[in-house]
Amino acid sequence: MKARIYLDNSATTRTDDLVLEAMLPYLRDRFGNASSIHTFGQEARAAVEEARCSVAELLGADAREIIFTSGGTESDNWALRGVFRSGYRPGNHIVTTRIEHPAVLATCKALEAEGAEVTYVPVDHSGRVDPADIAAAANHRTILISVMHANNETGVIQPLEEIGAIARERGILLHTDAVQSVGKIRVDVRGLGVDLLSLSGHKFHGPKGIGAMFVRQGTRLAPFMTGGSQERKRRAGTENVPGIVGLGAAARLAAERFAGLGVRTGTLRDEFEAALERRLGGVSVNGSKEHRLPTVSNLSFQGLEGEAAVIALDLDGVAVSTGSACSSGSLEPSHVLTAMGLRPEVVQGSLRFSFCWHNSEDEMREALEVVVKVVQRLRDLRGKARS
Numbered sequence: 001m002k003a004r005i006y007l008d009n010s011a012t013t014r015t016d017d018l019v020l021e022a023m024l025p026y027l028r029d030r031f032g033n034a035s036s037i038h039t040f041g042q043e044a045r046a047a048v049e050e051a052r053c054s055v056a057e058l059l060g061a062d063a064r065e066i067i068f069t070s071g072g073t074e075s076d077n078w079a080l081r082g083v084f085r086s087g088y089r090p091g092n093h094i095v096t097t098r099i100e101h102p103a104v105l106a107t108c109k110a111l112e113a114e115g116a117e118v119t120y121v122p123v124d125h126s127g128r129v130d131p132a133d134i135a136a137a138a139n140h141r142t143i144l145i146s147v148m149h150a151n152n153e154t155g156v157i158q159p160l161e162e163i164g165a166i167a168r169e170r171g172i173l174l175h176t177d178a179v180q181s182v183g184k185i186r187v188d189v190r191g192l193g194v195d196l197l198s199l200s201g202h203k204f205h206g207p208k209g210i211g212a213m214f215v216r217q218g219t220r221l222a223p224f225m226t227g228g229s230q231e232r233k234r235r236a237g238t239e240n241v242p243g244i245v246g247l248g249a250a251a252r253l254a255a256e257r258f259a260g261l262g263v264r265t266g267t268l269r270d271e272f273e274a275a276l277e278r279r280l281g282g283v284s285v286n287g288s289k290e291h292r293l294p295t296v297s298n299l300s301f302q303g304l305e306g307e308a309a310v311i312a313l314d315l316d317g318v319a320v321s322t323g324s325a326c327s328s329g330s331l332e333p334s335h336v337l338t339a340m341g342l343r344p345e346v347v348q349g350s351l352r353f354s355f356c357w358h359n360s361e362d363e364m365r366e367a368l369e370v371v372v373k374v375v376q377r378l379r380d381l382r383g384k385a386r387s
């Protein structure tokens, strides 16, 4: 049987073998509870703290500023709800964008029901938010600005440094959902000027169900989970030691592989896009080409129905998606592409290819042939159905 090709790394990534190896002892004999004082517990505690240092190092943070969570969704929920409930300054206003992940957008909606006022700032045709619009949206009652670092559908990177400067100047906390960027490009919390940052292990070859939040020292944040005194009383619950160890290993691997990933994957992605346009015509890149993760290619194919293409490609052994995993399967058009002002037929004809360092040149060549064949076939069928 032909090996399947996985080009859906924005949805999730394969757990790296080195990550799995690092985790296994903590699923077997080193099963201690990190809060226990005996040797079993101390072993687990040491592993948790080592992982915390690795994650901190990846982000340019201090280890005390890293808190482990169950993933990106929890971190996003906690950042928004935690600031809203912290009362660090008077106000109930949150500024965010129209292209955030549902973990942020749905949480904003839930907070609106609790009395928050939320401004959803638009983006331009390239999928970027204008920092001036963020500045204009913020007022004396604004308690939080939440802008994602890189978008999960387009890979477009937001001008966070400029937004960070605005937030600092006004004394407003800044959160970023960096679930898609951490492990793919260099993310430096001090350079970005963020107070809170969400990340998730399974997006960069770590295990699922583990994530973290960077909380800048001195940031007031109401606890999200109450119970035991784990994570400096900020996130109760027995630590997911194997998951944390896996996240730490993934962070170390990412730090080692950055340079190579950016150049190699970016080049393969650009060649893939150019070849599709050359061979098929009627292919356009959705979002800024300049400010984009090297791992993502969101393309619209003229005369194609994206959902049908995902199924046809899967039957031919190539896994891609139409957008975020959460919204695929629903008939709602992508809120991200729609917010960028793309016409409905362009949104409908879009596919997201997302790459990682496991993708070889051979695989990319093979995937290209499959995509060309499938798109031509579906376009032909559509043409016949119309004539």
Ligand SMILES: Cc1ncc(COP(=O)(O)O)c(C=O)c1O
Residues within 6 Å of the ligand: 010, 011, 070, 071, 072, 073, 074, 076, 101, 103, 148, 150, 151, 152, 177, 179, 180, 200, 201, 209, 211, 324, 325
């Ligand atoms: C930008 C972004 N934020 C948050 C999440 C949720 O992360 P998790 O799957 O770890 O809950 C995702 C996952 O798709 C994402 O892409």
